[in-house]
Amino acid sequence: MSSGREWFSCPSCGKRFTYWVAEGNPHPKVKCSFCGKESFPGGEPEPASEAPKPAPAKPAPPAAPGAQGS
Secondary structure (H helix, E strand, C coil): CCEEEEEEECCCCCCEEEEEEECCCCCCCEECCCCCCEECCCCCCCCCCCCCCCCCCCCCCCCCCCCCCC
8 A cells, every 4th residue: 555645734723734645545534633623635525426316116006806804
């Protein structure tokens, strides 16, 4: 696994520190070491696409004539 160290300036408190990010992760979530605010230095990741909605349930078949309970 490869990784790298990058500099980050906190948008909340303005302090600067380094963080580690793994290759293949373009939008790491970073928590400020000083104030604790979390942010995405590479920009907010795109939301996951919605899963397709399931098909509506089929209605129950009608009861057979004369099959009513007595």
